[in-house]
Every structure is written in structure tokens, then in C-alpha cells.
Amino acid sequence: MLPPRSVSLVDRARESLPAEVFAYYAAGAGAQQTLAEQEQAWREIGLRPRVLQDVSLVSTEVSLLGDTVASPILIAPTALHGLAHPDGELATARGARKAGCRYVVSMRASRRLSSIAEESGPFWQQVYVLNDRGISDEVARRAAQVGATALVVTVDTPIVARKPAEIPALAWATGLLDVLDGRDPADPRLQQARDLGPPDLRRLHEVSGLPVVAKGVLRGDQALKCRDAGAAAVVVSTHGGRQLDGTITVPAALAEVVRTVGGEVEVYADGGVRTGGDVVRALALGARAVLIGRPVLWALAVGGAAGVHEYLRDFTADLSETLALAGCRSAADVGADLVEGPAS
Amino acid sequence: MLPPRSVSLVDRARESLPAEVFAYYAAGAGAQQTLAEQEQAWREIGLRPRVLQDVSLVSTEVSLLGDTVASPILIAPTALHGLAHPDGELATARGARKAGCRYVVSMRASRRLSSIAEESGPFWQQVYVLNDRGISDEVARRAAQVGATALVVTVDTPIVARKPAEIPALAWATGLLDVLDGRDPADPRLQQARDLGPPDLRRLHEVSGLPVVAKGVLRGDQALKCRDAGAAAVVVSTHGGRQLDGTITVPAALAEVVRTVGGEVEVYADGGVRTGGDVVRALALGARAVLIGRPVLWALAVGGAAGVHEYLRDFTADLSETLALAGCRSAADVGADLVEGPAS
Amino acid sequence: MLPPRSVSLVDRARESLPAEVFAYYAAGAGAQQTLAEQEQAWREIGLRPRVLQDVSLVSTEVSLLGDTVASPILIAPTALHGLAHPDGELATARGARKAGCRYVVSMRASRRLSSIAEESGPFWQQVYVLNDRGISDEVARRAAQVGATALVVTVDTPIVARKPAEIPALAWATGLLDVLDGRDPADPRLQQARDLGPPDLRRLHEVSGLPVVAKGVLRGDQALKCRDAGAAAVVVSTHGGRQLDGTITVPAALAEVVRTVGGEVEVYADGGVRTGGDVVRALALGARAVLIGRPVLWALAVGGAAGVHEYLRDFTADLSETLALAGCRSAADVGADLVEGPAS
Amino acid sequence: MLPPRSVSLVDRARESLPAEVFAYYAAGAGAQQTLAEQEQAWREIGLRPRVLQDVSLVSTEVSLLGDTVASPILIAPTALHGLAHPDGELATARGARKAGCRYVVSMRASRRLSSIAEESGPFWQQVYVLNDRGISDEVARRAAQVGATALVVTVDTPIVARKPAEIPALAWATGLLDVLDGRDPADPRLQQARDLGPPDLRRLHEVSGLPVVAKGVLRGDQALKCRDAGAAAVVVSTHGGRQLDGTITVPAALAEVVRTVGGEVEVYADGGVRTGGDVVRALALGARAVLIGRPVLWALAVGGAAGVHEYLRDFTADLSETLALAGCRSAADVGADLVEGPAS
Numbered sequence A, B, C, D: 001m002l003p004p005r006s007v008s009l010v011d012r013a014r015e016s017l018p019a020e021v022f023a024y025y026a027a028g029a030g031a032q033q034t035l036a037e038q039e040q041a042w043r044e045i046g047l048r049p050r051v052l053q054d055v056s057l058v059s060t061e062v063s064l065l066g067d068t069v070a071s072p073i074l075i076a077p078t079a080l081h082g083l084a085h086p087d088g089e090l091a092t093a094r095g096a097r098k099a100g101c102r103y104v105v106s107m108r109a110s111r112r113l114s115s116i117a118e119e120s121g122p123f124w125q126q127v128y129v130l131n132d133r134g135i136s137d138e139v140a141r142r143a144a145q146v147g148a149t150a151l152v153v154t155v156d157t158p159i160v161a162r163k164p165a166e167i168p169a170l171a172w173a174t175g176l177l178d179v180l181d182g183r184d185p186a187d188p189r190l191q192q193a194r195d196l197g198p199p200d201l202r203r204l205h206e207v208s209g210l211p212v213v214a215k216g217v218l219r220g221d222q223a224l225k226c227r228d229a230g231a232a233a234v235v236v237s238t239h240g241g242r243q244l245d246g247t248i249t250v251p252a253a254l255a256e257v258v259r260t261v262g263g264e265v266e267v268y269a270d271g272g273v274r275t276g277g278d279v280v281r282a283l284a285l286g287a288r289a290v291l292i293g294r295p296v297l298w299a300l301a302v303g304g305a306a307g308v309h310e311y312l313r314d315f316t317a318d319l320s321e322t323l324a325l326a327g328c329r330s331a332a333d334v335g336a337d338l339v340e341g342p343a344s
């Protein structure tokens, strides 16, 4: 019964969060068209199960950037967990570790990265390129020092799109942005770099020594550009409908990106992934993993570290059940035959 | 006026059944997407009637596995009829016999197969492959002994998918599962075999001497696998939306399966079939028969044996009328020209 | 403002008619799917207007079976106008004559054909082939005698489909079926002939000496069959969604029929045509005329002969305006370029 | 938050305008199908953003008919601004000038063109061809004299389509149509010319000496006809759904028109454009600019000149943000790669 439960999860989060926080987390950019369509986009891809396969043992393990992880379900980087729970990212980190899921820590965290790292299992660090490159570089370096195993550089945010709900004032009370370090949040050096470009990917890789994952591409040629700038992986993403509104869907973009660079870099899918079936669709389209944004925030708001753990555990169980029902023994076992092709 | 009546049938059943029983019967798996879409999927196929045909005599007879049956409308195997009516499967069997429809008895019946067989006309026996193969084999053997003319082996259920409503506690009071025979229902030997495979089909055929129908395929290559394992027929089915959720639709899968194995094994369609028009669509896509699940349960709940008989009689009459309006003299007379092709 | 008005026409008719009469007129067969979709089907075809054409004079005239008629908008044959208005078909005939529209008189009329003919301008007679061919032939002969200029033989009704609302009991009081002539309506000789076939078309032509229009085809090959049986024209029609339910749409069928027989026989379109734009769509797809069923009944119920006249006059005015806005000087001027093709 | 705000703009306008004025502005022709679909039509085109582009400086400038304008967002010609605001077109002109947007003044203005010209920045004059060509020519000549830099000749209006709401009586009190000059509005010489044709385009160009923009084409061949008649640009438009109802959509027509004449004349898009994303879609399909009708009227009603200015400024800011998020430095930088093609 996971999907019904995860629906009610939103409702429970809506009840337990201050209205402006819920609105901030839930919002999409512009007319919120991408947001409104993103869950449906996965559902429109019909699954084609195999039968009479031995599925006595089903493994959800995947290999990501050379590491083996227990589940292809990653926590997407989302800002300001302090708004959802007093322990903020510390709780998220605990929940993720317990569930064996990879956590991508946002650069806009409410807690110091060093403390998060202590609570966390292996994690990846998300980085925004700011006008002051030095700050971004510093985050990348620190992350490497405290154990991050990859950098996720967000490439779809040369500016932050306007949304119906902006950052709640509460944010300053519930937790500091690590990068602020006492600086004035209105300081233009802390704004996104509008001239963010391929050299930034390369430099962040160099300063940190970590593999770079470019987050936020929707086209094959843009994925190529990231690969050429040294990215080891790309995340096909609309930023959860929070940046350019009215885009093509993630599954459509995923197919194109995999066709173009799938043989050369790893590809992950992000946005509106809610069920084990959605994960199987993403894997069948060529993704190696998926990222989950808002539901983790709802779980955190409702149940703290335990909520996050339980959510990720149930989601992974749903994936495991779905793999079995689809006749697959593992995530790697999922092939293009599992979904309708454009020709069918 | 059949379709309007069959709609109200659901409502009448909802009123007469305990809420948890109705919920158990009605439920789909996961987000219930396949369930929600399955009736509409048939309706989307436009019918192309012939005119100026002599339809003075219309026959609904078809030949199934060498037998002639009065109607291509079969009763799908559904569990636990004791929850719907005190007489359980005995009432269903009586209604089916009176209507001249083939009854596929579920292995999860509330009544002993021997008693059902006494009330029933020619019937087929559904079998789940359990961890303890001996139990499945025993059911197959007993079924053959008491007169079943075919085995329907369900291949889409290596595990039972979670649903919003599980088996009501009431089930233990309203009727025994024949296979339990005093065993503990939690006994792992009674669980579905996750390693269910082609050899199971072959063995069940051998132990029973009956032709085997593989129920639950949605792909041409999977149907081939069943044929290679000795199946004489396949049922294209999503298990009524109760197993893998978010699949391709039955009509889409039917076309592919018929293309692949239609010349070699018989193909039946199952799921969301509700009107004579739906049956004509299935026949036009190459099915020889259809299976009806939930509506039979509703009819049983509302009217017992008489309700089942009346429902099947009216449905067959609707099919007969539809055949006449489509310019067909018989089920065999229905060709691919009766529906829009992918090219039209 | 024609379309808004014609919407309110339904509402006004609903108010002024006895509920069972409204239900009988409004009903579709089966699940009423074809009925529900038929108006939308026209709307889905985008119009492609020409500009900078001189449309000072716009003519709605068309030539039908060699006659010139003022408008391509015909009154479809519908039964029992006595249920809608005390004057029944006499009022319809007067309204049609005044508007210059061709009236197709139903064989199931509430008034004697001879009286209708007196009130009518040039008219066509619809004929059902009954078990007793003599009765159908007699209607055809009489129609020719009193001035009908064509026979419309309904080919989609080997049986009358069941509908949520059958003929109201009131029918016997409000008007006689001409064909009854004192016979018992339950007399099987008065039922539709299930063996209706091509020879019936040919014979009706011969006994009446009138050109035969075959009403109720949805396929190219069926239209060919009608042509081969001597039909001079075919009506692409679903019988207003009152016979086989769940068919392909009239516009889709129209295109196929025109492709197949358009060069040899005239083709008319029937079902869900409500606006001047719908008529232009039908003409662009190759129809020479359209038939209008229910709205004429609503107009008759609301305003008698004057209501019918006003409705047809306004509809023709809407067509005229639509032609001008589409850059066409006449119905004949409408070409395939006026609508999106399958390729666009 | 622009789109949400512009939605509320409609609501605020509905509140502040007399009901009959709001209805007149809001209305579409016929069944209002084109109107109902026009905003959605843009939204269905998925955007394909570029990433890692330097968007430090984003320019919305475009070159139109040889002039450089600050924004590709033009004010569409709409009648009778006196109904929305006491200052009528004077207020609109002031708002447009302040926002740096090109204003296309309707020939059906409530204020004298000479006064509007005084308040306005560079402007274009819309002309209807009337039965009395002399009047249209006179408007064209006067417009040239008072500084118009182009004529927009509306080619989709040989007659004015009927709408649910016609010109409010109020119109005569709130402002004179400049072309009336004391004439009786019912004077047939003031009606649209039904024989409007290519020579009118050519003559208007000659009498005014201004480049002619043909407004209201939806087909490639019709655009060619305009080019052959000397038009320097065409506006792909359904007249905001106020002329022929049920047409193909503007984006679909735009692609065809650009394919046919895009290399030879400028192409603008008009109808249902509401967001920066819609503008990017139009540019990507080959338009050089867009026209905005009703929202400007709502802004005028709600806030006069300041309202118009604020609306245009916010819209241009939204475009600028959208360009940045899409990875484009300027309107000219937008290519076909920014949207899904028919092949994708």
C-alpha cells in the first residue's frame, strides 16, 4: 500500500508544517505547469512485465560512480531542512543512513556540513556556483574533506526562478546556511552565477578531487556539454518544476539523454518519482538511479529521522516488490523491454 | 440497457456486501492505475460495423481447446466466493451452468472443489504454483479427477501484490480454502512460489493430463515462453489490476500476443470487459474468449446463483445483439475489420 | 450567437417535453458512448480559413441527386413527432418548407404520409425494411406517389438496439404509425428485417422508381456494397448513437467513405452536427450535405412549425457566416484545404 | 510570480468593469472553442532549455521592420479602450511608451488618433478595410501623418463574427470611433468590406507609404498571398477567437507559416500568449514578436496607464527571466532547438 500511504504523507505534512513552509516546499515556478505534470509523466509509460522468471531473490543494489549502493533511490538535494524539523539535515542524514540510501546534501542546508557528515553514511554534496566562485569552491573542498564521495553541481540555476512562495522568513531562525558564515544573505557575491559555465564543472572537480555530477539537463546535447566539461554523470531534471516552467517531461528527456551519452556517463532521473513502478520506468529508460525531493521533506516533517528512514525503507520495499512482479531479479536486470517503446 | 444495469450492479453489491469484503473485491494493486484504466482501454477502440448482412441467426458459440461452448464469456477465477454469498462457489457454479458459461474455479475457493464440481457444468480449474509444489500438483490432480477439462495456471503472481484492502478476516469464517486442509494459512509452503517457472507449467500438465492455460501474460515473447512450456492457451491479463500496477493495457497487449503466438495457441482476454461491444473488440483483436472477474462477484452478492445466471444471460444477450448490430453472424465471424487498426 | 442558443434549445425542450419523451429522444444505445462523443468529434477538426477572398455573396446552395437545394442542411428522419407537438410531422414539414431545407420523413411518423406531403416542400422518404417486405415496399410506392424525390433506406438497423429509454406509451395516443394501418404493433411482420440485404435496396428502388440513399454506413467497403446494390448516395451515420454503441466517429468514417466511393455516389454526414463550422468540416471532408436529428425535435417541441423554421434559418445563417469567415463563397467552394489533414 | 498575478488580473478586471464591458472584451465567437483552447495550445509545447550558457546579460530587444524595439511583446489592436478607462487609448499609449513596448492602435479607438499619437512612443496603426475604401485610406494616411511607422491591416474580418456579447451601448458615450466623424454607425459604408482582397493591401501601402502587416492568417498559402500583395509581415492570429471559431491553433499555424514565408516576410504570433514561456515558444517556432490583446485591457481597467506599464514591464521581466532559464542571451538567440519538434 505504499502509494496510498505516500499520498497521505503529503497531507500529514501539510497539517504538521507551518503554512508558509509547506507552500515553499511544495511550490513550482511560473504557472507550475511542469510541477503539475511531473508525476503523471511517469505513469503514462506502460510497464511490460516478464513472467515465469525466478525472482526468489531480488536485489535493489546498483553501482553508482564505482560504489555499490543498496538502492537506486537517492535523496535529492533540497534546501533548509531546518524548516521541517528541529534537527534539520541531521535527521535526514540519520534516516538515509539507516535506510542505506545515498543522501545528496544541499548547499543551502540549515546545518553545518561537518555535523551532517558525522550523522550521515556515504553522501554526495550539492553545489551551486555563486558569483563569488571562492565560496562554491570552498564548499566543494570542505565536502571532500568531511567525506563526500561526489559533487552534484546544479547547472539549471543561473538565476533562481520566481515562485508563488519564496523562502520563509523563518529560515533564518531555524538554521543557518552553511555558506553564509555570518555574511549578509543579500550580498551579491552569494547570488547564483549567471555566467555559470563548463569551466565551473571542471574547476569544481579539480578543487575537490571528486567526481562531478551535473544536475539539471533535459537534452542530449546539453548532457554532451557536461560530459565534455568532465562530468562523470548527469541528472535529468526539471529541478522539481522549480526552475524553467513548461519544459518537456523528465521521462522524455531521459530517453534522449541516454541515447546521446548513456554509454559514456551515468544518467540519473529526478522529479515526480513516487513509486517502485516509476523507478522501474526510469531504469528501463536507461537511468541508473533516481532522486527523490519533496516526499523526503514530508517524511522528515512528519517523523524526523525515523520518518525519513521508514519512507525510504518502504519505497525500497515497493521497488523490490515491483521488480519481482515485473520479473526482474535486480535493478541491473531491468531492460528497455520493460516499457513501451515509441514504436509500440 | 445492459451496461447501465451492470453499473448499478456494482452499486447494489456495494450496498449488500460488508464494507471490507467489497473493498477486498474491488481493490487494485499499488496506485490502482491499471484498475482505473482497464475499462476505458476497451472503449477507446472504435467499432466498424458491417451492414446489409443477414443476421437472422446469431450464434455466440465458440470452440475452446477443442470443446464447443455456448458463449465466449468465461467466469474468471476469483477467490473466496463465500464472502459474497453463503453458498459461495456452489452458487456461482449453478449460475454458470444454467447460463451455459464456462466457469474457471479459483484455487482459493471457499468450498471444496469436489462439491463445486457437482454443481457445475464443464469447468476449468485455476492453479497457483505454491512453494510446496506438492499442494499445487494435488489440486491439479484432484481437479482432473472431479472433471475439470483444463488447468488455468496463473503466471503473473510470483508474489501477491499489496493492495489497499487485503483478505478480510471474515474469510476464515465464511469458507475454507480447499488447499488449506487444516494447515496454517501462514505456513510458508502455502505461499506463492517466487521461483515459478516454465517447468511448473509442464509438470502441472503432466500430473493432471489436462491442457494448460497460462494466465497473466502481457507480451508476445512471454506468450512464446508459455507455449514453449507446453501451454495450449494464454490469457492476456493484468490480473484485474491486482498485480503489477501501471502496465500497458490488455487490448494493446492482446494485439501483440496474437501477432506473436495467435496461430499456435488460443488467446483469451481478461480485465475490464463489461459489454458486448468489449467482447467484440477482444474477438476482433484475435481473442477467442474473454474472462469476467468482479461483475460475477457483484451478481453473486446481489442475487446468488440466480444473480449469476441472470448476469451471464444478459451479458450473452448483449453480445448477441452487438454481433447483429455489427453485422456478424457469430463470434467466429468477427474479424480484424471490425475495429480500427493502428493504421486507421 | 447560434451555438449558445442551440444549447439552450435543448434545455428549453427538456422543460417543455414530458420527461419520458425527452428521454426517448435524447437517448443513445448501450453505454451511450457514441452519443457522448459525437459532437466533440467534429470540434476536434481544426478549420483552416482562407483570407482576402471576395465573399460579398455567399451561397449555401448545393445540388443533391440532381436537384438544387437551398441548404446542405437536411432534416434527419426521426420517429414520432407527435410526441413533440400536436401537429407532429405536419409542423416539421411546414417549418422545413419555409426554411427551404430538405425534409427526410421517417417511416415511423405520427401522421399519414399523404398529409405530411401536402404541407411539405420537396421531401425524401425514409424506409425501414421490415420482416414483411410488402409493407416497406408499400411505403416506398406511396411515398413516390405523393411526391417524395428519393428514398432513404436505413441499413444500420437489422434490429433496434436497446436504449435506456424505449418508445413512450404516449406514442400510441399522440399519433399513428402510418405503417400500422390498424395492425398490432407487436406483429412480427412489422419488426425490422434481420436479413435486410443488398437486394432490398435494389427492390425498393425498382418498386418506387426513386433514387435510393443508404443511411448508416461507417466504412468504405460497406459504402461500396451499397453502391453495388444501386444506391445513389450514402449517409455516413451512427444513427445518432442509437444503434451500435462504441463505433468509430462519423468524421473519421466520412473520410474513409469519401476516399472509397466519393467519386461515384454522393456522401452525406449525419450525427452531432450542430454549427456552421461542423457543416464546413463535413463539406471539407467530402460530404455534400449533412442531416440534423435531435435539434429539430427540440425546435419542434419548443416552437412548432415556427420553431423548426427559425432553427433551420438561423443554422443556415450561421453556415453562411462561417463560409464567409472561412473565405468560401459557396458550399461547393469548400475544399479539403479547409481542414487539417492527417498529415498536418 | 507573474502568471499567478496575471490570472488575478482577469479577476480584478472583472470586478472593476461593468458586466457588459467585461463580457464584450472577454467574448469569443461562436461556441468560443478557439478562445477556450488558445492559451492551452502554447502550454502544450515543451521547452528544451540549454544550460551552462553565460546569461549575465539578457536582452529582450528585437528588430521589427527595420526598427529596434525593446521587447518582442506588442500591444494587439483592440477596440474601444474608453470602455475600460476614462482616458481610453491615451492611457494605453502612455503605459506602452513607458514600458518601451510597441502599441498597435485599433482603428476602432475611442480617442482621436492625433491625440493618441501625442501620448504614444513609436506606434503602428491597425486598419479595417471598410465598404467605403476612402475611409480606410483616410485612416491610413492620417496615421502616417501623425507618425505611425507601420499599418496593420486586418485580413480575417470580411464580416464581424457574432459573439455572445456585442459592442456595449455604453461605447457611444465613452468615446467616439475616430472613423465615425459624426457619421451614423449603421451607415453601410462603415461596415467591413466583404470583398476585401489583395489589392487593398497594396493600395493601403501606397496611400500611406508605410510597410503593411497583414493580421489574421493561419496558413502558409494565405501568408504567401499577403506577401504577393506587398505585405512586409504577417500576424498569425485567430483574432483572439473572435472571428472564425474552431480553427487550428496559432502555434500549429505559426510553424506552417514560418516554413512557407519565414525567410521572406516577418512573422508575428497573436492569441493566448500569456507568459514569458509562451513568448519563447513563439520565437522558437520562428516568430519575431507576439501581440497581446485582452490582458492589456484588464491592466488598463485595473490601473490605467500605470497598470498598462506595470503589466508590460512585469511581462518583459518574466520573458527576460525565462530567456535566462532557457539559456538564451536574447530573443534572437532563441532557436528551434528550444522546443519539441514534431519528430521528438
Ligand SMILES: Cc1cc2nc3c(=O)[nH]c(=O)nc-3n(C[C@H](O)[C@H](O)[C@H](O)COP(=O)(O)O)c2cc1C
Pocket (backbone or CB within 6 Å): A024, A025, A026, A038, A076, A077, A078, A079, A106, A107, A108, A126, A154, A215, A237, A238, A239, A240, A241, A242, A270, A271, A272, A273, A291, A292, A293, A294, A295
Ligand atoms: C524545497 C526544495 C528545495 C530544493 N533545493 C534544491 C537545492 O538546494 N539544490 C538543488 O540542486 N535542487 C534543489 N531542489 C530540487 C531537488 O533537488 C529536486 O530536483 C526536485 O525536488 C525533484 O523533484 P520532486 O520534489 O518531485 O521529487 C529543491 C527542491 C525543493 C522542493
Ligand SMILES: Cc1cc2nc3c(=O)[nH]c(=O)nc-3n(C[C@H](O)[C@H](O)[C@H](O)COP(=O)(O)O)c2cc1C
Pocket (backbone or CB within 6 Å): B024, B025, B026, B038, B076, B077, B078, B079, B106, B107, B108, B126, B154, B215, B237, B238, B239, B240, B241, B242, B270, B271, B272, B273, B291, B292, B293, B294, B295
Ligand atoms: C477478488 C478477486 C480475486 C481474484 N482471485 C484470483 C485468483 O484466485 N486467481 C487468479 O488467477 N486470478 C484471480 N483474480 C483475477 C481474476 O481472475 C481476473 O484476472 C480479473 O478479475 C479480471 O478483471 P475484472 O475483474 O476487471 O473482470 C481475482 C480477482 C479479484 C477481483
Ligand SMILES: Cc1cc2nc3c(=O)[nH]c(=O)nc-3n(C[C@H](O)[C@H](O)[C@H](O)COP(=O)(O)O)c2cc1C
Pocket (backbone or CB within 6 Å): C024, C025, C026, C038, C076, C077, C078, C079, C106, C107, C108, C126, C154, C215, C237, C238, C239, C240, C241, C242, C270, C271, C272, C273, C291, C292, C293, C294, C295
Ligand atoms: C428520436 C429519434 C428517432 C429516430 N428515428 C429514426 C428513424 O425513424 N429512422 C432513421 O433512419 N433514423 C432515425 N433516427 C436517427 C436520425 O435519423 C439521425 O441519424 C440522428 O438523429 C443524427 O444524430 P443527431 O440527433 O445527433 O443529429 C432517429 C433519431 C432520434 C434521435
Ligand SMILES: Cc1cc2nc3c(=O)[nH]c(=O)nc-3n(C[C@H](O)[C@H](O)[C@H](O)COP(=O)(O)O)c2cc1C
Pocket (backbone or CB within 6 Å): D024, D025, D026, D038, D076, D077, D078, D079, D106, D107, D108, D126, D154, D215, D237, D238, D239, D240, D241, D242, D270, D271, D272, D273, D291, D292, D293, D294, D295
Ligand atoms: C475587445 C477586443 C477588441 C478587438 N479589436 C480588434 C480590432 O479592432 N482590430 C483587430 O485587428 N483586432 C482586434 N482584436 C483582436 C486582437 O487584436 C488580438 O488578435 C487578440 O485579442 C489576441 O488574443 P488575446 O486577447 O488572447 O491576446 C480585438 C480583440 C479584443 C479582445
